[in-house]
Amino acid sequence: MAGKNGRKNTIILIHGRGLKPPRQDLEAAWKDALHFIIKRDHPSRLPLLEKAHIDFVYYGHYSNNFLNGSKPVPLNPRDRNEVLERLTRYRANEFTEANFKVLPGYPPRGDRFSHGLGSFAQKLHLGTRLVELAARDIREYWDDNVRFGKKVRFKLMDPIREAMDRGDRIMVMAHSLGTIIAYDAFWLLSRCEKYANTRYAHSKIDFWLTMGSPLAEDTAMQHLQGADAEGLDRYPSNVRKWLNLCAYEDYICGRRCMAEKFQPMVESGLSESIEQKRIYNLAIREGKCSPHNPMGYLIHPETSHALSRWLSGD
Numbered sequence: 001m002a003g004k005n006g007r008k009n010t011i012i013l014i015h016g017r018g019l020k021p022p023r024q025d026l027e028a029a030w031k032d033a034l035h036f037i038i039k040r041d042h043p044s045r046l047p048l049l050e051k052a053h054i055d056f057v058y059y060g061h062y063s064n065n066f067l068n069g070s071k072p073v074p075l076n077p078r079d080r081n082e083v084l085e086r087l088t089r090y091r092a093n094e095f096t097e098a099n100f101k102v103l104p105g106y107p108p109r110g111d112r113f114s115h116g117l118g119s120f121a122q123k124l125h126l127g128t129r130l131v132e133l134a135a136r137d138i139r140e141y142w143d144d145n146v147r148f149g150k151k152v153r154f155k156l157m158d159p160i161r162e163a164m165d166r167g168d169r170i171m172v173m174a175h176s177l178g179t180i181i182a183y184d185a186f187w188l189l190s191r192c193e194k195y196a197n198t199r200y201a202h203s204k205i206d207f208w209l210t211m212g213s214p215l216a217e218d219t220a221m222q223h224l225q226g227a228d229a230e231g232l233d234r235y236p237s238n239v240r241k242w243l244n245l246c247a248y249e250d251y252i253c254g255r256r257c258m259a260e261k262f263q264p265m266v267e268s269g270l271s272e273s274i275e276q277k278r279i280y281n282l283a284i285r286e287g288k289c290s291p292h293n294p295m296g297y298l299i300h301p302e303t304s305h306a307l308s309r310w311l312s313g314d
Helices: 023-041 043-051 060-068 077-087 097-101 109-116 118-123 127-134 136-142 148-166 177-191 218-223 263-267 294-298 301-311
Strands: 009-014 053-057 169-175 205-211 239-247 273-279
Touching: 009 023, 009 148, 009 177, 009 301, 023 043, 023 053, 023 060, 023 077, 023 294, 023 301, 043 301, 053 148, 060 136, 060 148, 077 294, 136 148, 136 177, 148 169, 148 177, 169 177, 169 294, 169 301, 177 205, 205 294, 205 301, 239 294, 239 301, 263 273
Parallel strands: 009 053, 009 169, 169 205, 205 239, 239 273
Antiparallel strands: none
16 A cells, blocks of 8 residues: 555564464464554554555564473463453553553562662662563573574564565564564664665664663663664664653563653654653453553554554654
């Protein structure tokens, strides 16, 4: 479907950390969530979504291997399906603090764990270390001695380059570890000498939506591609607009403001805008509230509003 200025729309989705179900199941869940929110909040945009080219970047087969070895992945497909089904019962105006605080298991365990260290953790700058301790796959991604990071970056870069070759408008939606992978892929395409004389160095990601992202945490920033570069070369130059959704009590994304941390990208003109919005993630997983859950982010009205605006060419 032709978008703004006759260009076609491509949406690239990349999931986050943790054990994952088979690709077809996870891809279907993400696409079902997007279809539902546009139908719920912006039904006139549904034809645009249905005609957009959608790529789903899956790396669960890699992460499942080092997280669980050769053992079967202990996932309950019925539970995952019920997460989305429960979320679809909420109207767009019901994603509120009041509804969040009555969810079973509130406050979530991850939040109690991080708050339990209190000011001691803050004085020792341990906040970001908690992310590393809690997320083995993020640590694995940062380990230069394994090929996991390189593999997953190229799995994302492939559909981005294909969309750039077609001249498409590109929206990337990323969750959790997927946001780190996306940032690194963007930096490589726009800053790496390998791509300096190609269209990839100058083409743009029109809109980037990050959800449950640890990117603003100090430890994450120290590990990003370009972290050792000088000045503005530290940052990717190909992200036009960036919206970060951060759920209350999501300990992976913490409390740091993405817009402030990456403000030089906007001040220098590398990006047009970087915004952050706090939301209430109403997902319930295994009987407890799960504020880092991707379905709770995807189903939120802020996601539907952002997607609708992009589909319409804004």
